[in-house]
Amino acid sequence: MAGESLVRKIPKFFQNISNILDSFLGSQTVVGLSIGTSSIKLVELKRSGKTWKxxxxxxxxxxxxxxVNGEIVNPIxxxxxxxxxxxxxxxxxxNVCTAISGTSLIVKRMTVEVPNxxxxxxxVFWEAEQYLPFDVAEVVMDFQVLSRSKDRKTDLILVAVKRSVLDNYMTCIEDAGLKPKIVDLDFFALQNLYEANYPLNASEAVAIIDIGASAMKLxxxxxxxxxFTKESSFGGRNLTAExxxxxxxxxxxxxxxxxxAGPDGSTPQEISDLVHLMGENFAAEIKRAIDFYNASSVGAPVAYLLLTGGGAKISGLSKIIEDTVGLPTQLMNPFNSISYDPSVFTQEYLANIALIASIPIGLALRAGAK
Ligand SMILES: Nc1ncnc2c1ncn2[C@@H]1O[C@H](COP(=O)(O)OP(=O)(O)OP(=O)(O)O)[C@@H](O)[C@H]1O
Ligand SMILES: [Mg+2]
Known part of the structure; x- marks a missing residue:
C-alpha cells in the first residue's frame, strides 16, 4: 500500500530519459513551477532551435x-x-517540473562501494540511514550517480526529504490541476541555468548563490x-525584519x-546602513562555505560568485558581498541564452524579473533536458 501510493504520488527526484520522453513527448513547451516563501512563480518555455524561448x-x-522553513503550512x-x-x-x-526545499531536505555527497x-x-539507502536525522520510514530518498570508477566506487548525491513535506507539495500542485512530473531541487535548477547560460571553463569553479526571502542556497x-551545496536561513526577509x-x-x-529603495540614489541612509550590516553577515556565511569547499573538496578554486534570487536585487548588496568576500561577483542573467520576443517582453520587464525567474527557468530547462 505504501509502495503503491509512493509510485502514484511521488515522482522521482531525478529525471530519467524514459520518464522525460513519457511526460513531454509531443509537448512543445516545458514548464517550471517554483514555490517560494514569498511568492510562487511559473515559467513556460518553448523550444527554439537548439535553445529555449x-x-x-x-x-x-x-x-x-x-x-515556514520550506514547508507548506497553508495549503489552501x-x-x-x-x-x-x-x-x-x-x-x-x-506537466511541470517543480522543486522542494527547506530544512527537512538533506543533500549529501556519498561514495559507496558495491560489486554490481x-x-x-x-x-546507498542502507548507508544513508546512518546519516539521517529522521526515522527512515518517514523519509523519501533518491540519488544521482556522478561517477563510477573501475574499483567499484560510486560517487553520488543523495537526496532525502520528509515524506509529509513532499506530500504537501504534491497535493497542492495536483489540487491546482497540474501534474508534477519531476521533483527537483533549487540547487540543481541553479546549476542547469548556469550551464545553459555561461560557457564551461574546466579550470575554475563558480559559486552560484540564490538569495530568496527566507533562505540562501549555495x-x-x-x-x-x-x-557542494549549502542552505542557510538568510534572506531578503532579514532586511525587512530589520x-x-x-x-x-x-x-x-x-x-x-x-x-x-532603488539604485537611483533614493535609498534612505537608515536602510543603506542596514543593508551594509546585513550584507556583511551574508558575506561571512558565503566565506565560511567557500572555506569549507576549499578545505574539503576536490574541485578547482572558486573563481567568482553568481548571485540570483529576489534578495540579490537589494540595492548595493552585490557590491558589499564582492568587497567582503574578495571575489568578483555578478548578477546571474538567465536571458544570456533564453531568447524572447521583444514585442511581448520589454528589456525593462526582463531586467526586472531576471533574478526572480532564475529558479523557475532552471526547473523548466530540467524538464526539457535530453
Ligand atoms: N527590488 C527589490 N529590492 C529588494 N528586495 C527585493 C526586490 N524584489 C524582491 N526583493 C526581495 O526578494 C525576496 C524574494 O525573492 P525570491 O522570490 O527569490 O524568494 P522566494 O523564492 O519567495 O523565497 P525562498 O527561496 O527563500 O523560499 C523577498 O524578500 C523580496 O522582498
Ligand atoms: Mg526561492
Missing amino acids: LLHFGIVQLPEDAL VVTDSIKTLIQQIKLKNK KSELQDQ VFVHAGVPI IQKNLNLSFIDAETLKIG
Whole structure:
C-alpha cells in the first residue's frame, strides 16, 4: 500500500530519459513551477532551435506565513495561488517540473562501494540511514550517480526529504490541476541555468548563490558537477525584519520601503546602513562555505560568485558581498541564452524579473533536458 501510493504520488527526484520522453513527448513547451516563501512563480518555455524561448512568466505573492522553513503550512492559499497563476498565463501544458526545499531536505555527497550496479540502491539507502536525522520510514530518498570508477566506487548525491513535506507539495500542485512530473531541487535548477547560460571553463569553479526571502542556497559547480551545496536561513526577509524593527513599521510597509529603495540614489541612509550590516553577515556565511569547499573538496578554486534570487536585487548588496568576500561577483542573467520576443517582453520587464525567474527557468530547462 505504501509502495503503491509512493509510485502514484511521488515522482522521482531525478529525471530519467524514459520518464522525460513519457511526460513531454509531443509537448512543445516545458514548464517550471517554483514555490517560494514569498511568492510562487511559473515559467513556460518553448523550444527554439537548439535553445529555449520565454513564452510566459507569472508570479503571485504569498502571505507572510504560507510557507515556514520550506514547508507548506497553508495549503489552501498555495493551491489557490497556483490556480491563479495558471489562469494568469493561460497555461495549457499541465506537466511541470517543480522543486522542494527547506530544512527537512538533506543533500549529501556519498561514495559507496558495491560489486554490481544492481546492488547500488540497497547499499546507498542502507548507508544513508546512518546519516539521517529522521526515522527512515518517514523519509523519501533518491540519488544521482556522478561517477563510477573501475574499483567499484560510486560517487553520488543523495537526496532525502520528509515524506509529509513532499506530500504537501504534491497535493497542492495536483489540487491546482497540474501534474508534477519531476521533483527537483533549487540547487540543481541553479546549476542547469548556469550551464545553459555561461560557457564551461574546466579550470575554475563558480559559486552560484540564490538569495530568496527566507533562505540562501549555495551550490559550488565545477566541470558540470555540483560539488557542494549549502542552505542557510538568510534572506531578503532579514532586511525587512530589520527595517520593521528600526523604523517601527508593519511587515508590509517595511517590505514596500525596502523594494522601493532603488539604485537611483533614493535609498534612505537608515536602510543603506542596514543593508551594509546585513550584507556583511551574508558575506561571512558565503566565506565560511567557500572555506569549507576549499578545505574539503576536490574541485578547482572558486573563481567568482553568481548571485540570483529576489534578495540579490537589494540595492548595493552585490557590491558589499564582492568587497567582503574578495571575489568578483555578478548578477546571474538567465536571458544570456533564453531568447524572447521583444514585442511581448520589454528589456525593462526582463531586467526586472531576471533574478526572480532564475529558479523557475532552471526547473523548466530540467524538464526539457535530453
Ligand atoms: N527590488 C527589490 N529590492 C529588494 N528586495 C527585493 C526586490 N524584489 C524582491 N526583493 C526581495 O526578494 C525576496 C524574494 O525573492 P525570491 O522570490 O527569490 O524568494 P522566494 O523564492 O519567495 O523565497 P525562498 O527561496 O527563500 O523560499 C523577498 O524578500 C523580496 O522582498
Ligand atoms: Mg526561492
